[in-house]
Amino acid sequence: MRTRILALAAAFVAAASTPMALAQQYPTHPITLMVPFAPGPTDTVARVIAQSMSKPLGQTIIIENKPSAGGILAPELVKNSKPDGYTILIHHIGMATTPFLYRQLRFDPLKDFEYIGLINDVPMTLLGKQQLPAKDFKELLTYIKANKDKVSLANAGLGAASHLCGMLFMSAIQTDLLTVPYKGTGPAMNDLLGGQVDLLCDQTTNTTSQIKGGKVKVFGVTTKTRVPSLPEIPTLDQEGLKGFEVSIWHGLYAPKGTPKAVMDKLVAALQAGVKDDEVKKRFADLGATTYPPEKATPAALQSMVQSEMDKWGPLIKKAGVYAD
């Protein structure tokens, strides 16, 4: 009798731990969401969406910052994680631009991930340190022309949104500035506030409170139209940089091979997150637009990655910018 009970218990344990059963029980413990940058704008997006997604999933989502130049380490770590849904990734436009910027990238955005879906779209702002003498965009250009050998522009490394925005700005004004890389625009913002660096192009999820608090100078937003939460700031296009447009989309990814039952739960949690009024308000207050649930899908994220690769790839190749 005892042997039969033990055999039955063993069979039960074995059945409960098959990949299929584990996927159906998912999640039974906290999930890790890797952020490719130091605490800053992408980290803020991650924390807002993670908190909301943890409700339907019934588990905490722990944020882990894995900063590196251009944010290329976190995707590699997630690619190499167990595909069980317990390690996922948030990333932005860098997912589509880094393949053209790094000759030896150790992940492939089209082959190494399961796509969960799109989260939001975040405008950028061109900021200057408070001590800069320029009061507006016109004066900034004059200042840059007169001081071009010493004006510094911070970014979060090759492949970061701030790097892309800075490149577009320097090309639009046909002037090379001294670029200073950080492990995220969080630390870059600290140096801008401290006056150690002159300029920074950064996402509104990191800049809104500094702008509203009058801690930095703001010279323009990078979107085609003004940002509703910052209506007094002109667009760079309105300031004369015709056609200047860059906005930073964020998506969630899981390692390739994550079971469908797990993916379905992650997608449903993301869709609940983007429908959550608190999430939408939080993002709107920070200048960001939350995607509707029909874009919080694997297909929409996949098509965004592909179309952004098609858009930026040829431009980056033409500019000939490469990391060694």
Ligand code: ASP
């Ligand atoms: N979004 C990055 C961060 O969170 C920086 C960047 O892409 O420029 O720091």
